């Protein structure tokens with residue numbers, strides 16, 4: 001596991017799966033424009049899978065949700081929750097430093113979610129390069145950061161890294177008002 005200073009503690013994962021969160025982050029509004037049945041999608045920094053399980057419902061049995069995190073406690077809880085919902089065959093969890101191998105997903109991802117994670121990642125350029133590699137041509141990314149933790153200037157620096165990786169800013173507007181952007185890998 002890489003050394004990381006500002007990682008979200010695993011026990012905060014429980015607050016992120018609180019069902020009341022839907023009033024702030026409505027998964028249908030946020031994801032439905034991008035996530036369709038049969039898609040292969042990525043939830044990077046998935047924690048206990050607040051968005052992952054909604055993505056599993058949206059892609060259905062013909063799709064797959066690759067869920068990546070750096071904390072196994074987050075992924076263990078995600079797997080339990082996926083099992084309870086009958087999504088074990090759709091949700092594939094991958095731990096950074098163990099079985100997360102972005103090269104194996106080269107050109108496979110239709111849609112990637114980077115929600116409230118990039119500011120925790122020490123090498124953001126490497127992450128955006130990996131995401132670019134994993135995306136299909138025409139694939140999209142929803143990149144969003146929490147305004148309480150991340151300044152606009154910091155978000156802009158991260159977006160510049162995404163552009164440096166080869167992504168472009170889409171005209172599509174995300175259903176998140178602040179510090180959010182849709183990025184595309186050109187077809």
Ligand SMILES: C[S@@+](CC[C@H](N)C(=O)[O-])C[C@H]1O[C@@H](n2cnc3c(N)ncnc32)[C@H](O)[C@@H]1O
Pocket residue numbers: 004007008016044045046047048049050051068069070071074096114115116117120121122
């Ligand atoms: C603030 S939480 C957001 C979780 C989730 N995206 C959500 O919105 O519910 C950030 C998550 O990113 C994970 N994380 C931090 N650094 C990471 C890294 N380098 N690679 C993968 N996951 C990471 C943390 O373990 C944590 O689960």
